[in-house]
Amino acid sequence: MHELALCESVLSILQGQAKTQQFDRVKTVWLQVGALSCAAPDALDFCFRAVTAGTLADGARLEVIRTPGQAWCMRCGETVMLGERYDPCPQCGTFEVQVTGGDEMRIKELEVE
Numbered sequence: 001m002h003e004l005a006l007c008e009s010v011l012s013i014l015q016g017q018a019k020t021q022q023f024d025r026v027k028t029v030w031l032q033v034g035a036l037s038c039a040a041p042d043a044l045d046f047c048f049r050a051v052t053a054g055t056l057a058d059g060a061r062l063e064v065i066r067t068p069g070q071a072w073c074m075r076c077g078e079t080v081m082l083g084e085r086y087d088p089c090p091q092c093g094t095f096e097v098q099v100t101g102g103d104e105m106r107i108k109e110l111e112v113e
């Protein structure tokens with residue numbers, strides 16, 4: 001259900017932009033999704049189709065760009081990359097990490113007509 005909510009917010013952003021930038025159709029959406037956002041690309045694609053059916057983005061292609069997760073490791077005292085939210089620090093293996101980035105989602109680019 002998480003992905004459904006994400007896609008609904010993407011659609012409302014598209015509708016808002018369609019008004020301000022005056023386009024009628026969205027052909028492709030490049031969506032930047034943080035690795036820690038817990039959104040599965042397959043589920044995103046499925047939900048995107050369901051949510052956009054009959055809208056300005058009906059039949060649009062969704063391109064998901066995964067961005068790595070970032071965390072601060074208290075043990076190492078530096079920023080490390082995380083593949084998943086509950087992964088340990090890749091350097092020291094402890095769980096003394098605080099997520100600092102990579103859990104966001106934003107529209108990177110749009111192809112419209």
Ligand SMILES: [Zn+2]
Nearest residue numbers: 073076089092
């Ligand atoms: Zn560490």
